[in-house]
Amino acid sequence: MIKSPVFRATFLAAAVAFGSGQAVADVDIKFTLHWKFQGPTAAFLVAADKGYYAEEGLDVSIDSGNGSAGAVTRVASGAYQMGFADINTLVDFNVKNPGQSVKAVMMAYDAPPFSLFTLKANNIKSAADMVGRKLGAPVFDASYKLFPAFAHEAGIDEAAVERVNMDPALRETMLVQGQVDFISGHYFSSMLDLKSKGVAEEDIKYFLYADFGMDFYGNAVIASGSFIEENPDAVAGFIRATIRGWKDIIADKEGAIEIVAKSDPLIDKGLELERLQLALDVNVLTPHVQANGIGDVDEARLKNAIAQLAIAYGLASTPEPKDVWTSQFLPPAADRMLTP
Secondary structure (H helix, E strand, O other): OOOOOEEEOOOOOOOEEOOOOOEEOOEEEEEEOOOOOOHHHHHHHHHHHOOHHHHOOEEEEEEOOOOHHHHHHHHHHOOOOEEEEEHHHHHHHHHHOOOOOEEEEEEOOOOOOEEEEEEHHHOOOOHHHHOOOEEEEOOOOHHHHOHHHHHHHHOOOHHHOEEEEOOHHHHHHHHHOOOOOEEEEEHHHHHHHHHHOOOOHHHEEEEEHHHHOOOOOOEEEEEEHHHHHHOHHHHHHHHHHHHHHHHHHHHOHHHHHHHHHHHOOOOOHHHHHHHHHHHHHHHHOOHHHHHHOOEOOOHHHHHHHHHHHHHHHOOOOOOOHHHHEOOOOOOOHHHHOOOO
16 A cells, blocks of 8 residues: 655643643544545545644544545554544444444535536536446545435336446546546546546536435544543543634635645645535535534435435345444534534
């Protein structure tokens, strides 16, 4: 595995007081992202850069990742205490790996970014038009892994769609070159990556999974069961600091991207600023979040999403929300409100 860059929060030498008034010792947290250092993950980097984690008595290091499945595995293995990953991938992992449970502790993407993209020239106007065509994606891509659920909801036979796996860097290129007919990917990633390769937005056709009755949640902050049990105050402190990071990136998006560039100087700042804005507009600042604050879930909605997932994946069991989610570490809703 290629070693990811590491972004380390300033170490706090003394214990600090949490909102409860309880003093705790410094806690080390290795945190894994699901993907690269990009605009939509700026909140974590901002919280580290501005010392918000350190103020909570946390010494946090942040690594880039190679997909949500990899992030969940890293946390489950104990190599990382916390991470950022698709909650649906977490459900799948927990069912298939009993005893290595991981839980989501803060929801970030209230609306899922899962999508399919094609070029209008390919004449794929509906889900039915995907039958007999080639779908290209990295095998660990969250939208790719959820394609069986999409096919189930759209009423098509997923086995009638040819799959072509490729390196992430080749995904949009292979679509443009005609080697595949459509691709899967996060809305705020593939849309911009296609445009960066010279494709006009009006020449792109996309299908949001959410438009097909898939009212799933997206990425969440996750933590291992053992870390939650042994360091509950650290989990709560991490969430408080991260919410401060979200508030900051909304207030100063350009400044947030400058902080992301400290972790990866090779990013295209303009592209990442646009990516951040797309993620905020579509996935983060939903009507629900604007009314109730970031971080929590509607348990009935989560329960329904898990049931859909279990059917589409053919899971051996259907977990209850409490098996994959806890809201016990979230601050009050008033402290989680975001102002667009």
